[in-house]
Amino acid sequence: MTTETLTATQERARPQPRRLALGSWLLSGYGIVGYLFLYLPIIIVVIFSFNDSRSTAKWAGFTIDWYREMLADRQIILSLWNSLFVAIVSTAISTVMGTLAAMGLERYSFRGKLAVDSILYLPIIIPDIAMAIMLLIFFNVSGIGFEPWRVQFLGNRLAVPYSVIIGHVAFNISFVAVVVRARLANMDRTLEEAAQDLYANTWQTFRRVTLPMLMPGILGGALLAFTLSLDDFVITFFTSGAGFNTLPVRVFGMIKKGVTPKINAVSTLMLLFSLALIFISILLRTRAGDEEETIQFGM
Amino acid sequence: MQELLRRNPAARAWALIMPSLVFLLVFFVAPLFIVLIYSFLTRGKYGGVVWQFNPENFQRALDPLYFSTFLRSIYIAVVTTLICLVLGYPLAYWITTRPPGQRNLLMLALMIPFWTNFLIRTYAWLTLLRTNTGLINVSLMSLGVIKKPLPLFANDFAIILGLVYGWLPVMVLPIYAALERLDKSLIEAAQDLYATNRHVFLRVIWPLSLPGVVAGSMLVFIPAIGSFVTPAILGGGKSLMIGNIISNQFLAAHDWPFGSALSTLMMLVMLLGTLIYFRSALREGGGV
Numbered sequence: 001m002t003t004e005t006l007t008a009t010q011e012r013a014r015p016q017p018r019r020l021a022l023g024s025w026l027l028s029g030y031g032i033v034g035y036l037f038l039y040l041p042i043i044i045v046v047i048f049s050f051n052d053s054r055s056t057a058k059w060a061g062f063t064i065d066w067y068r069e070m071l072a073d074r075q076i077i078l079s080l081w082n083s084l085f086v087a088i089v090s091t092a093i094s095t096v097m098g099t100l101a102a103m104g105l106e107r108y109s110f111r112g113k114l115a116v117d118s119i120l121y122l123p124i125i126i127p128d129i130a131m132a133i134m135l136l137i138f139f140n141v142s143g144i145g146f147e148p149w150r151v152q153f154l155g156n157r158l159a160v161p162y163s164v165i166i167g168h169v170a171f172n173i174s175f176v177a178v179v180v181r182a183r184l185a186n187m188d189r190t191l192e193e194a195a196q197d198l199y200a201n202t203w204q205t206f207r208r209v210t211l212p213m214l215m216p217g218i219l220g221g222a223l224l225a226f227t228l229s230l231d232d233f234v235i236t237f238f239t240s241g242a243g244f245n246t247l248p249v250r251v252f253g254m255i256k257k258g259v260t261p262k263i264n265a266v267s268t269l270m271l272l273f274s275l276a277l278i279f280i281s282i283l284l285r286t287r288a289g290d291e292e293e294t295i296q297f298g299m
Numbered sequence: 300m301q302e303l304l305r306r307n308p309a310a311r312a313w314a315l316i317m318p319s320l321v322f323l324l325v326f327f328v329a330p331l332f333i334v335l336i337y338s339f340l341t342r343g344k345y346g347g348v349v350w351q352f353n354p355e356n357f358q359r360a361l362d363p364l365y366f367s368t369f370l371r372s373i374y375i376a377v378v379t380t381l382i383c384l385v386l387g388y389p390l391a392y393w394i395t396t397r398p399p400g401q402r403n404l405l406m407l408a409l410m411i412p413f414w415t416n417f418l419i420r421t422y423a424w425l426t427l428l429r430t431n432t433g434l435i436n437v438s439l440m441s442l443g444v445i446k447k448p449l450p451l452f453a454n455d456f457a458i459i460l461g462l463v464y465g466w467l468p469v470m471v472l473p474i475y476a477a478l479e480r481l482d483k484s485l486i487e488a489a490q491d492l493y494a495t496n497r498h499v500f501l502r503v504i505w506p507l508s509l510p511g512v513v514a515g516s517m518l519v520f521i522p523a524i525g526s527f528v529t530p531a532i533l534g535g536g537k538s539l540m541i542g543n544i545i546s547n548q549f550l551a552a553h554d555w556p557f558g559s560a561l562s563t564l565m566m567l568v569m570l571l572g573t574l575i576y577f578r579s580a581l582r583e584g585g586g587v
Contacts, residue, residue, distance in 0.1 A: 024396065031393035034386065035405075038412045041423035041464065044434065048426065056426040057437035097319040104315030108308050116316055119323050127525020127569065129542040133562050134330035136549060140347075141333060170326045173319050202305075231416045234527055238549070248418050255422055255532060259429070267419040274415040282407070 042271065049264035056259055066265040076266060079250040081156045086236075086246060087229035090168035095222040097169075098176025099214075105177070106184040123174045131171060132238035139163045139239060146241045160244070167239040168229045175228060176221035183217025216284060223281050230273065338560035348555055356560035365544060365561070372541040373568060375455060376523035379462040380470075383519045384512065386463070387470035391511075394471075395478045406475065413468035421532045424461050428452040428533065453535025461529040466522060470515040477511025478504070513580045517573060524569055541565050 049067070053060035070076055101120060105113065123131065139145040145163030152158075191213070195205045233248040240249065247270065254263050303310050341353040359365065394405045412420065427434045428451040436448040451457060481504065489499045527542035534543070541561065548558030 027389060027393045027396065030389055031405075034390045034393075035408060037464070038409070038467070041427060042412060042415065042420065045419065045423045045426065055432065055437075057429075057432055057434040058441075097322060100315045101319035104312040108312030108315075110309040110312050116320060119328060120319065123323070123327055125521060126566070127522055127542070129525045129527045129545060130334075130562050130566055131327075133545060133549060133558065134334050135326070137333055137337060137555065137559065138326070138330035166326055170323065173323065177319065227414060231414075231418075233416075233418050238546070248416060251418055251422070252528075252531075255418075255425065259422075259426055259432070263422060264426070267416075267422060270416050270419055275411070278411055278414055 045264050046268050046271065048261055049268045051261050051264075054260055056261055056264060066261045069262050070265045070269070073262075075245065076247070076250060078156070078158075079245040079247045081153060082158055082160060082244065083230055083246040083248070085151070085153045085158055085160055086164055086168055087226050090165050090172055090229050091222050091225045093165075094169045094172035094176050094225050095218060098173045098221060098225075099180050099218050101173070102177045102180035102184060106181050120174055120177055123171050124178070128171070128232075128234040132167075132235045135163070135167050135170070135235065136238045145239075148244070161240055163239045163241070164236055164244065164246075167235045168232065171232075171235065172225040172228060175224050176218075179221035179224055180214065180217045183214060183220070187213055216287070219284050220281065223277060223284070227274070227277050230277075334559045334562055337556050338563045340556045340559075342554045342556050345553075353556065356557045357564070359557060360560050360564055368539060368541055368544055369564070369568070371455070372524055372526075372565075373572075375459055375462070375526075375540060376520050376572075379459050379466065379523045380516050380520045382459065382463050383467050383470040384516060387467055387515065388474055388508075388512070390467075391471045391474040391478055394475055395481075402479075406472075409468050409471055417465055418528055418532075420465055421461050421529055424457070424464060425452075425532055428457050428460070452533065453537050455538055457533040457535075458526070458530050458538055458540070461533045462523050462526060465529065466519040469518040473514035473518070474508060474511040477508040481507050509580060513577065516576060520572060520576070521569055524572070525565060 048056045048059075050062050050064065051060055052063035052065070105117065105120070145166060146161050148159035148161050149165070150157070150159050192205055192209050195209045200208065231248065232246075233252060236246050237249050237252065240246075245253070247266070251263060251266055251270075254260075254266070304314060337348060338356055339352055339354060341349040341351040343349050360369075394402055394409075397405060425433075430436060430448050430450070430452045433448075433452060435451060436445075439445045440448065485503050485507070486499055489503050494502065525542055526540050527546060530538060530540040530543050534540070542565075545558050545561045545565065548554045548561065552558075
């Protein structure tokens, strides 16, 4: 009885901190549950890629058979090479074009800039299904694009439709431009001015001062483009015509046929790719010493 | 030519922009207009189109069969956005209460799932939610908690869950950015003036975080309304969204003009939704 009254008095005396403490406990608990929600499904996929059964719901012992099966599946391996090739080529093209556009837009003002800005940013906003349909009709109407680019890539014979590469470049240019532009906007211009005061010409200033300072932005943009290209399913699915698979398109086909731990194995492989790319981007960022970019890269 | 570039900065800017601009004019703007034009044409007998003006595509889109899918897609996108906001806001707030080092780590941990393949993340829920063979139902039944499998799959619930899971990080990101920039002395000032916690939140924190809320909502709403993968995998072929109907017009029905009309309408809905949202958000933000 007395203790109860005492606690009550204490509570009345300083109610604020107590409630805050309880509130912050609840909030922390909620935060942890939130992160579990984000990670558990992915972790479960990885766990069941080692399941010694066809089930993805009941654990039946450890095996790496599904990985063996995955590596023996030539369709999967071929689609992996296709994915890498498309990502590398489209990243290279969109990085050069996007970087140039970013410099033009950030460093100069001119008439019609708003229109150019809109055209450049629209591919980011528009849902990928709309862009995929637009490109599908365009390639059909114009009759260009669906013929394959036959190429020898690291000992593999690939036949990659130009339409897929064009589609990937079309959505990647904008993302590269955004990232590079953000870097340019935050860049200290006095060094460039100093170079010009010391009689460096435009090219020398660009090559020796601007480009090295811009490099983290360009690499960040390229990495983003590479990741988006590897991950893309919708645009590839609609622009590839029949018979061409990247890894995500292949996985979608497999999912439609039925769930097996083999898909979990492929998923785990793709997760590892993503993790490696994220790791590289962190390394780049820490070397650039740029904290702002955490947020920009996220966008 | 070189002389022109040296003298004229605008010419230099155009030269830099030209490659991207030409590429996007040919492979983005032109396709966009083709879709708009196609939506007024007549369907050809064996796929393709006949160049004959035909406004019926849009009338057909308003047919209850398709219109209901439209409404469902809007409903799913709105509910997804609201759930992401309700779940994401406290999460963003919690991250801002952590010490700075932890904060960066938590933001990174938030974005890692987002940067893993969307298809894989959707597939993960497929293995969890499936009616008779999904992990959740199998586990609950073998534990004896339930006798019959719960209806977790091939319905709106599954799609909304998949979408919330997929897009939650892009809701948290801008809200976190807004909260993090928030001047903490404003909160102290409000508390000094005897504002209750509720008032501090409603009058100070919420209005100042509104730009983040608006940005996050757009980043969730737009991809949600254009969903294709999530309903294709978690809808089980039954629960479809407008993106699936559109893709059917091209891959199965070969009715391109109608598919184009549906795409045009979808983009209009997206645009309208964005405008309405921005206006109401601005009004609310301006009222404070």
